[in-house]
Amino acid sequence: MADTIPLAEAQSLVARARAGDFGALEHVYRAYERSVYTLARRLTKTPEDAEDVLQETFLEVCRSLGKWRGDGSLWGWIRQVAASKALMRYRREKLRATEVLADDAAAGSTVDVPLRLDLEAALERLPERSRAVVWLHDVEGLTHEEIAELMGMTASFSKSQLARAHQKLRAWLGEEGAGR
Amino acid sequence: MSGERHATAEELLAVRDGEGSAWAKAHAAGCAECGGELYRLEQVRSQLRALPAFVPPRDRWGVVAERARRERRQRRLSGAAGLAAAAALGGLLLVAVQGTRPDALQAQTTLRSAMARSQAMEQVLQGVDPDARALGGEAAGAVVDLQRRLETIDARLGDPAQWGNDPASQAQLWNERAGLLSALVDVHTTHVAYAGL
Numbered sequence: 001m002a003d004t005i006p007l008a009e010a011q012s013l014v015a016r017a018r019a020g021d022f023g024a025l026e027h028v029y030r031a032y033e034r035s036v037y038t039l040a041r042r043l044t045k046t047p048e049d050a051e052d053v054l055q056e057t058f059l060e061v062c063r064s065l066g067k068w069r070g071d072g073s074l075w076g077w078i079r080q081v082a083a084s085k086a087l088m089r090y091r092r093e094k095l096r097a098t099e100v101l102a103d104d105a106a107a108g109s110t111v112d113v114p115l116r117l118d119l120e121a122a123l124e125r126l127p128e129r130s131r132a133v134v135w136l137h138d139v140e141g142l143t144h145e146e147i148a149e150l151m152g153m154t155a156s157f158s159k160s161q162l163a164r165a166h167q168k169l170r171a172w173l174g175e176e177g178a179g180r
Numbered sequence: 181m182s183g184e185r186h187a188t189a190e191e192l193l194a195v196r197d198g199e200g201s202a203w204a205k206a207h208a209a210g211c212a213e214c215g216g217e218l219y220r221l222e223q224v225r226s227q228l229r230a231l232p233a234f235v236p237p238r239d240r241w242g243v244v245a246e247r248a249r250r251e252r253r254q255r256r257l258s259g260a261a262g263l264a265a266a267a268a269l270g271g272l273l274l275v276a277v278q279g280t281r282p283d284a285l286q287a288q289t290t291l292r293s294a295m296a297r298s299q300a301m302e303q304v305l306q307g308v309d310p311d312a313r314a315l316g317g318e319a320a321g322a323v324v325d326l327q328r329r330l331e332t333i334d335a336r337l338g339d340p341a342q343w344g345n346d347p348a349s350q351a352q353l354w355n356e357r358a359g360l361l362s363a364l365v366d367v368h369t370t371h372v373a374y375a376g377l
Binding site: 015016018019020021022024025026029030033034035037038041047050051054055058059062063119120123134135138139159160162163164166167169170173 | 188189190193194220221224225227228229231233234235236237238240241243244245247248249251252320321323324327
């Protein structure tokens with residue numbers, strides 16, 4: 001996802017925002033609210049959760065603007081905050097243990113249940129953690145190391161999650177040779 | 181390709197991401213099945229990136245801004261209270277060291293007066309609610325400059341090594357702080373850039 005605010009403008013906006021200029025903060029919010037909400041929708045279970053992540057992310061942005069060093073992409077930094085908030089919610093709900101079971105059950109269904117979903121529905125059907133890995137890696141462009149750090153896992157875990165998720169998507173999307 | 185295994189999904193994903201092993205790259209280039217799978221993985225990634233963005237159902241900016249303003253106000257007030265407490269402690273230590281000599285008492289009075297002036301300006305600044313209005317370019321720039329100078333003063337006030345046991349130095353820092361706060365009040369009430377202290 002491309003940055004919507006050029007770096008020089010972002011630096012100026014952040015300097016103004018740090019001085020208490022809420023107009024500058026609102027500018028940042030408007031520029032990235034859709035991107036943050038979309039990321040949150042992909043990483044959380046419900047639209048309500050995603051709205052909460054949107055709000056928590058920008059509150060954190062307001063609090064911690066000083067942590068943005070100004071030499072990298074502002075979107076990259078905000079995305080990191082948003083992903084962290086979304087995944088924290090996931091961890092807080094302690095879904096990990098139950099999701100392992102759900103994950104295994106879903107893996108079985110790729111063989112047994114003849115499905116043909118569109119990409120949106122197939123993505124939605126993935127277990128939350130797999131969906132997060134797919135989205136963060138394939139769409140947002142995070143490395144496996146970055147994902148591992150965000151999720152408190154290893155990079156090899158992220159790689160295997162991605163591979164398993166793509167195998168499921170392949171089957172659900174009704175491709176030829178789903179049994180590969 | 182007889183006698184050679186096919187690449188795994190993980191190996192093909194690594195090739196897709198430009199990180200695959202030499203074997204996996206060569207195999208995908210020569211094996212029609214794995215080459216097709218690699219192409220499919222690239223297509224899925226492209227399709228994922230092309231999915232439309234979601235639009236938030238409600239505008240959350242009002243809630244975010246209100247909470248951020250409240251938190252900022254609380255931080256500023258607790259910061260000023262912390263500095264005043266540190267200064268009061270410094271004063272107590274000074275009295276303990278120097279006893280009740282007339283010049284020491286005079287220095288303490290001056291210091292207390294400077295602190296009171298700074299705290300009064302802090303209250304005035306809160307009263308004008310500096311977070312409530314967006315400032316224009318020049319005024320916003322002036323606020324940035326004043327805030328930075330204020331942060332420097334606060335850092336010096338928070339570091340006893342900067343003023344040691346000298347209440348006059350400490351009083352001077354508090355007076356400078358009050359001056360900067362006063363300038364901030366001016367900018368926020370007039371929305372005019374401050375020429376400088």
